[in-house]
Amino acid sequence: MKNAQCKKCLNKFNEKDIYTIQQFQYRKNPPYEWTKEFFITLKIGEWDSFCEKCITEYAKISNKTWKNDVN
Numbered sequence: 001m002k003n004a005q006c007k008k009c010l011n012k013f014n015e016k017d018i019y020t021i022q023q024f025q026y027r028k029n030p031p032y033e034w035t036k037e038f039f040i041t042l043k044i045g046e047w048d049s050f051c052e053k054c055i056t057e058y059a060k061i062s063n064k065t066w067k068n069d070v071n
């Protein structure tokens with residue numbers, strides 16, 4: 001049953017396929033504390049649901065921003 005909704009693209013999908021920014025705590029870089037701050041500026045919290053496509057996009061965006069911050 002497709003009863004979950006992606007906050008970004010608004011597509012409906014299965015609850016078991018929900019992704020949140022919490023999965024980014026397993027990345028080595030950027031650090032999760034930085035990641036949380038970054039997503040707060042985008043008004044995204046740790047409990048917001050996203051589909052795989054959108055979370056992958058956010059992974060890339062946050063990575064790129066972090067690299068630009070550091071350099």
Ligand SMILES: [Zn+2]
Nearest residue numbers: 006009051054
């Ligand atoms: Zn989405």
